[in-house]
Amino acid sequence: MVATFKIAVLGAQGVGKSAIVRQFLYNEFSEVCAPTTARRVYLPAVVMNGHVHNLQIMDFPPITAFPPGLIPLCSFQEWADVCCRGLRSVHAYILVYDICCFDSFEYIKTIRQQILETRVIGTSETPIIIVGNKRDLQRGRVIPRWNVSNLVKKTWKCGYIECSAKYNWHILLLFSELLKSVGCARCKHVHTTIRFQGALRRNRCSIM
Secondary structure (H helix, E strand, O other), X not given: OOOXXXXXXXXXXXXXXXXXXXXXXXXXXXXXXXXXXXXXXXXXXXXXOOEEEEEEEEEOOOOOOOOOOOEOOEOHHHHHOHXXXXXXXXXXXXXXXXXXXXXXXXXXXXXXXXXXXXXXOXXXXXXEEEEEEOHHHHHHOOOOHHHHHHXXXXXXXXXXXXOEOOOOEOHHHHHHHHHHHHHHHHOXXXXXXXXXXXXXXXXXXXXX
């Protein structure tokens, strides 16, 4: 049976999270910024280490707070609010911030903490990758890269990648590392050198 990995993409408005997803799926970028107002779900198939895996990538609009778990294995808020639907049951999180916007980093900092506090018991190994987008605007950076990387990797124990959705820089690397983390967390026997292949080729990645 083909495994399906559910991935949630979160971030403040204007950080480029939707642009990252579209660059990954369609190898395209638009200069026009269209705010995400509703949850968007994409269902591509990718090849990882010679095996096909289905992805369910959910691009969420900015949320005010991560939905709390009110009863075991279920959250009324999550299902009552369409924008949050499926947010607590994913296999991995991508938290995107704009390296030129301090507030966007504070946003994902808050969301990450809420994820840790409200996730279902037994899912502590759910991978979280922090993504600094807009690397092409490096000169406008508000927090030194080393400071962020050190905080995220050593203190938060999360993955950290910087990318440029505009120039398709490190986009494939982002999803490669994410899928490797999901594979290692869910399948302890999988070696950490598992590889991800050919996602950006149109014949390798399709929307169903």
